[in-house]
Amino acid sequence: MTFGTVVVRSVTSRTRFPVALMCLALVAAGCTGLVASETREQGIHKIQHVIVIMQENRSFDSYFGTYPGADGIPMRHGRPDVCVPDPRLRVCVKPFHDPSLINEGGPHGELDAARDIDGGTMDGFVASALEGHHQYCAANPFSPDCTADTGRRGQPDAMGWHDEREIPNYWAYADHFVLQDHMFESVRSWSLPSHLSMVSAWSATCSTPDDPMSCTTDLAKYPTDPVEPTFGSTPFAWTDITYLLHRVGVSWKYYVAEGTQPDCADDAMFCAPQPQAVGTPEIWNPLPGFEDVNQDGQVGNVQTVSNYYRDAARGTLPNVSWIVPNADDSEHPPASIATGQAWVTGLVNAAMSGPDWGSTAIFLAWDDWGGFYDHVVPPTIDDAGYGLRVPALVISPYARPGSIDHQTLSFDAYLKFIEDDFLGGQRLDPATDGRPDSRPDVRENDPALGNVLADFDFSQPPSPPLILPPYPT
Numbered sequence: 001m002t003f004g005t006v007v008v009r010s011v012t013s014r015t016r017f018p019v020a021l022m023c024l025a026l027v028a029a030g031c032t033g034l035v036a037s038e039t040r041e042q043g044i045h046k047i048q049h050v051i052v053i054m055q056e057n058r059s060f061d062s063y064f065g066t067y068p069g070a071d072g073i074p075m076r077h078g079r080p081d082v083c084v085p086d087p088r089l090r091v092c093v094k095p096f097h098d099p100s101l102i103n104e105g106g107p108h109g110e111l112d113a114a115r116d117i118d119g120g121t122m123d124g125f126v127a128s129a130l131e132g133h134h135q136y137c138a139a140n141p142f143s144p145d146c147t148a149d150t151g152r153r154g155q156p157d158a159m160g161w162h163d164e165r166e167i168p169n170y171w172a173y174a175d176h177f178v179l180q181d182h183m184f185e186s187v188r189s190w191s192l193p194s195h196l197s198m199v200s201a202w203s204a205t206c207s208t209p210d211d212p213m214s215c216t217t218d219l220a221k222y223p224t225d226p227v228e229p230t231f232g233s234t235p236f237a238w239t240d241i242t243y244l245l246h247r248v249g250v251s252w253k254y255y256v257a258e259g260t261q262p263d264c265a266d267d268a269m270f271c272a273p274q275p276q277a278v279g280t281p282e283i284w285n286p287l288p289g290f291e292d293v294n295q296d297g298q299v300g301n302v303q304t305v306s307n308y309y310r311d312a313a314r315g316t317l318p319n320v321s322w323i324v325p326n327a328d329d330s331e332h333p334p335a336s337i338a339t340g341q342a343w344v345t346g347l348v349n350a351a352m353s354g355p356d357w358g359s360t361a362i363f364l365a366w367d368d369w370g371g372f373y374d375h376v377v378p379p380t381i382d383d384a385g386y387g388l389r390v391p392a393l394v395i396s397p398y399a400r401p402g403s404i405d406h407q408t409l410s411f412d413a414y415l416k417f418i419e420d421d422f423l424g425g426q427r428l429d430p431a432t433d434g435r436p437d438s439r440p441d442v443r444e445n446d447p448a449l450g451n452v453l454a455d456f457d458f459s460q461p462p463s464p465p466l467i468l469p470p471y472p473t
Contacts, residue, residue: 039458039459040453040454040456040457040458041453042458043398043456043458043459044417044420044421044453044456044458045421046359046398046458047359047360047361047396047398047421047456048319048356048359048360049317049318049319049321049351049356049359049360049361050319050320050321050360050361050363050414050417050418050421051317051321051322051323051347051351051360051361051362051363052198052320052321052322052323052362052363052365052414053322053323053344053347053348053362053363053364053365054195054198054284054322054323054324054365054366054367055325055330055331055340055344055364055365055366055367056191056284056325056330056331056332056335056340056366056367056368056370057105057108057191057330057331057332057333057366057367057368057369057370057371057372058331058366058369058370058372058390058391059369059370059372059373059374059388059389059390059391060072060181060183060374060376060389060390060391060392061073061095061161061372061373061374061375061389062160062161062162062369062370062372062373062374062391063161063162063167063170063366063391064170064171064174064179064181064391065095065161065374065375066161066163067163067171067174067179067181069404070179070181070404071181071182071376071406072181073095073161073375074375079094080094080095080096082094082095082375084122084123084124084125084126084159084373085123085126085127086126086127086130086156087126087127087130088130093126093155093156093159094159095159095160095161095373096155096159096160096161097160097161097162097163098157098160098161098162098166099165099166100157100160101166101336101337101338102333102334102335102336102337103157103160103333103334103337103372104129104156104157104158104333104334105129105157105158105333105370105371105372106125106128106129106132106156106158106370106371106372107128107129107131107132107371108189108190108368108369108370108371109189109190109220110188110189110190110219110220111220112128112132112371113188113189113369113387113388114188115127115128116128116369116371116388117188117377117378117388120377122373122374122375122376122377125156125158125159125371125372125373126156126158126159128158128371129156129157129158129371130156132371158371158372158373159373160372161373162337166337166338167337167341168472169341169344169345169468169470169472170341170344170391170393172466172468173348173364173393173395173466174393174404175402176401176402176463176466177393177394177395177396177399177401177402177403177463177466178393178394178395178399178400178403178404178405178455179392179393179403179404179405180392180393180394180404180405180407180409180452180455181389181404181405181406182376182389182405182406182407182408182409182450183365183389183390183391183392183409183410184378184379184385184386184387184388184389184390184408184409184410185367185368185369185378185385185386185387185388185389185390185410185411186198186201186203186384186385186386186387186410186411186412186443187203187219187384187385187386187387188219188378188384188385188386188387188388189203189219189220189368189387190368191283191284191367191368192283192286193218193219193220193384194367194368194387194411195283195284195285195286195324195367196236196286197384197385197411197412197443198322198367198411198414199240199241199242199254199286199287199290199322200236200238200239200240200241200290200428201241201412201415201428201439201442201443201444202215202217202238202384202428202437202439202443203217203218203219203384204216204217204218204236204238204439205218205235206235206236206237206238208237209234209235209237210234210237210291211237212237212238212239212291212435212436212437212438213436213437213438214237214438215237215238215437215438215439216438217383217384217440219384233289233294234289234290234291234294235281235289236286236289236290236291237291237437238437238438238439239292239428239430239433239435239437240287240290240292240293240428241320241415241418241419241428242287242290242292242293242296242298242301243292243293243296243433243435244419244423244426244428244433245319245320245418245422245423246296246298247434248422248423250319250320250422250423251318251319251320252298252301252318252319252320252321253301253302253303253307253308253311253318253320253321253322254285254287254301254302254303254321254322254324255303255304255305255307255308255321255322255323255324256276256277256278256284256285256302256303256304256305256324257276257304257305257323257324257325257326257329257343258276258277258278258304258305258326259275259276259326259327259328260273260274260275260276260326260327260328261273261274261275261276261282261283261284261326261327261330262274262327262330262332262335273327276326276327278302278303278304279299279302284324284325284330284367285302285324287299287301287302288302292435301318305323308321308323308347308350309350312350312351312353312354312356313350313353313354314354314355315354315355315356317351317354317356317360319422320418320422323347325340325343329342329343331366332370333370338471341470342470342471343470344364345468345469345470346470348362348364348395348468349465349467349468349470352465352466352467353465353467357397357465358397358462360396360397361394361395361396361398361399361417361456362393362394362395362396363392363393363394363414363417363452364392364393364394364395365390365391365392365393365411366390366391366392367390368387368388368390369387369388369389369390374388374389376389379408379448381441381443381446381448381449382440382441382443382446383440385410386410392409394452394455394456396456396463397462397463397464398456398457398458398460398462398463399455399456399457399463400455400456400457400460401460401463403455405450405452405454405455407450407451407454408448408449408450409449409450409452410443410449412443412444412446412449413444413449413450413451413452414452415428415443415444416444416449416451416452417451417452417453419444420453427442427444427445428442428443428444429442429445
């Protein structure tokens, strides 16, 4: 099967212009196919600025479960045709529209992922949410997380879904660019393992400081005790993607919104806010804790988000960027999804308004499912993942407009794209990357992983910016 055939079958257009007619038109114009693989593989270098925006704690069905054409909540006669047992009331809870902008979700550690997936029945979400809420609020009855009105109204909002009424900008990006409806969290766990995987294709702990061969897969714990840790200077000894980028002179930055972050334990539903700053390794900001980042003298590339706005306006964005929010902007319960959407819209508007927009690809995703319902069983590729399905969008002048990508993807696909664009296809492979570690597999080469290159059409005229109001009416 050729790469081009995979693309044609994996990405479906929502336009009324039939795909067959599109193919005929392109052939008549002298093209070799809908999107020739040669065009894509050469055209990838038109992207000189990759921006990964990672938000927090939403499942695909919770944001796009009713999006037309997507693999969303199973419906019959326009109503959800699936339900999840509530062990407290002994009833079955169907997914429901939730107009609340503040949600609660459920616990989202490794054990919670197993309970939610429940051997493939995908029916543990209500039980997880009730258990997580009970455990925390029994010990903290006066916590705002236990007394605030989160819109539950007697039902765990883990079964709630939103649509364009609550998140119109996200749906507008899906309308105009590419929605990926089979993006799975790289790991079956919470924020720290997810962010480690985002930059290194692995989540591990290392028994010997600064020894990458002592690291083993770990989806649950912080690298040190107690639960809210005092990080060692470099607890992450294995290789991350910045090592390869720095070695060949590809620029990168990791932009952090300083403030607080809410996660403090691998399976906690709530916790007291913890500080987040650029120079301190935190769950959403792990790069200062990587040994190779320190050895390369690159810790200064982790910067405040104000530098992103400056770089976007000046046309000085690095080749590769990651952007992470603080608790207020993150959409992590109980943060407002309207505030999070406004934050993301501001980031996208800044890129679109700057001189680098014509060579930019924005990958927008959410780091884990946050305990919210999703009906798709995650594939199993190794002991770590994949995790549950999350929303994901590709925003670029060359993104195939109005398309849904049905390929199986994970955050490893972002690394694969970066490696193909800037590193000549070099992988985070201990056999070839010049810095051996003990990772069990090369995630970017897994045969189950799709290729986000399929979401681009470099033969099309670049799409204009889509500047949206941060707070739409």
